[in-house]
Amino acid sequence: MATGRTHRPATRSRGIPEATVARLPLYLRALTALSERSVPTVSSEELAAAAGVNSAKLRKDFSYLGSYGTRGVGYDVEYLVYQISRELGLTQDWPVVIVGIGNLGAALANYGGFASRGFRVAALIDADPSMAGKPVAGIPVQHTDELEEIIRENGVSIGVIATPAGAAQQVCDRLVAAGVSSILNFAPTVLSVPEGVDVRKVDLSIELQILAFHEQRKAGEEAAGEGADTTPPAAPPAAAVRRRAGGGTEQGPDGDVPAVMPA
Amino acid sequence: MATGRTHRPATRSRGIPEATVARLPLYLRALTALSERSVPTVSSEELAAAAGVNSAKLRKDFSYLGSYGTRGVGYDVEYLVYQISRELGLTQDWPVVIVGIGNLGAALANYGGFASRGFRVAALIDADPSMAGKPVAGIPVQHTDELEEIIRENGVSIGVIATPAGAAQQVCDRLVAAGVSSILNFAPTVLSVPEGVDVRKVDLSIELQILAFHEQRKAGEEAAGEGADTTPPAAPPAAAVRRRAGGGTEQGPDGDVPAVMPA
DNA sequence: TGTTGTGAATTCCTTCACAGCC
DNA sequence: GGCTGTGAAGGAATTCACAACA
Known part of the structure; x- marks a missing residue:
């Protein structure tokens, strides 16, 4: 998801897996919300729900940072906020x-x-x-x-x-x-x-395209459902097919160079 | 990266792995650029370079879609553009x-x-x-x-x-x-x-936080380098530490509700 | 008792390396 | 000879399930 060219082999930076690093900000947001409501402690189950992940994953993620929880009780919200912030480097400017x-x-x-x-x-x-x-x-x-x-x-x-x-x-x-x-x-x-x-x-545009893929799949399932496979009807050997959007802007098939926006 | 709550177990939609689906738009963009330059065919090596992935991965990705290449030659650009567009559902409005x-x-x-x-x-x-x-x-x-x-x-x-x-x-x-x-x-x-x-x-803000993490790590490596581990200096047990930004907007520690923007 | 922390099992993804084909 | 397509190996991420412990 990152790194332009430099084929850095998804290094486990300082022992913390990339996938975990990518979730820390999510936990941090959920925790900060709890902190504002002055909730003192939270269980992995509750926090996981708030962050939209499952609790086993969350506990494993935290285990890479250290043992910051208390068995039978949960995690101290303020303390965790601090630890994650520090881990992410957010305690500096x-x-x-x-x-x-x-x-x-x-x-x-x-x-x-x-x-x-x-x-x-x-x-x-x-x-x-x-x-x-x-x-x-x-x-x-x-x-x-x-x-x-x-x-x-x-x-x-x-x-x-x-x-x-x-x-x-x-x-x-x-x-x-x-x-x-x-x-x-x-x-x-x-x-x-x-x-x-x-x-x-x-x-x-990548995010939208991924959504379109799943959307299409849903539509297909609805329709088909019955027998055989879903293999598409083998397409014209070498014919490029361009979009057929309705209205909307245009500015070159794909070179993009949008007025200002992300892809 | 998707799915809010619905803990859908990362289904391999229609046999195509999620990770592959997420890369198809990248390939598509690279291919469209080639198409505009009227490049007729492209090898997995070249296309991979343009998309910023390695060629084995690209070939495996394409293998999930079907056998659209020609051994000893490469892939027909226009044809692949069409196939990927169709797979992603982009041939419809x-x-x-x-x-x-x-x-x-x-x-x-x-x-x-x-x-x-x-x-x-x-x-x-x-x-x-x-x-x-x-x-x-x-x-x-x-x-x-x-x-x-x-x-x-x-x-x-x-x-x-x-x-x-x-x-x-x-x-x-x-x-x-x-x-x-x-x-x-x-x-x-x-x-x-x-x-x-x-x-x-x-x-x-999640993306920025991930960058900050790596940035911090780089800085740390520079400084340390020598002996022992990088374990941080055990922190104040239960003291929340807030940012210390300089100027800039403010609107509540984290509840966010920004004027208008993503997190 | 209730919840963490974590080895082990599992699933998913990537990379290797080479057979197969043009 | 060159390049694709893919089994097989290797690695990473997730999930299970339970021992450890406040």
């Missing part, structure tokens, strides 16, 4: 820059959940000179020319790319050259990065 | 509704990649009456009151939730009741849905 302040970039800049978890938007950067100086979410947009300076001055190590696909690799290269070593990519491209740089990708 | 037209909802509505893959934005829905009628991305926003009618009239089966966290479950319930059976959730909540409904989640 992470300045991030957002590059590409279109619709999506603006949405990200306005997102409150950032600051509430140790992430601080250090700068907004856009290539459009007419954007420069315009405040978005209270932060003035700066021009791409200043990218390197901004990164270095703020000690930024995490960058968010919300540019069109065409610009993403170039922006990525500049970020990395300037010292960024973790990138969250919203552009619909596979980014190439040197060893040691982490890339995670958020790709809207 | 999928009307979707977007609920919650804040910054993010607007970004989604403007996203071109939608239409280019069989997804058609059938309607934009928001709870704010003052939004009603206002066009976003050329589509007039409609009020939540009309949700059920819109779903039914357009035969919508895929819904996108881009509301604040507090409204998400309620919106979800209404969508499901009206007939939607696949949901893409951008709100930072675990959604409960009945059996048979698919939920996928896109959660920005």
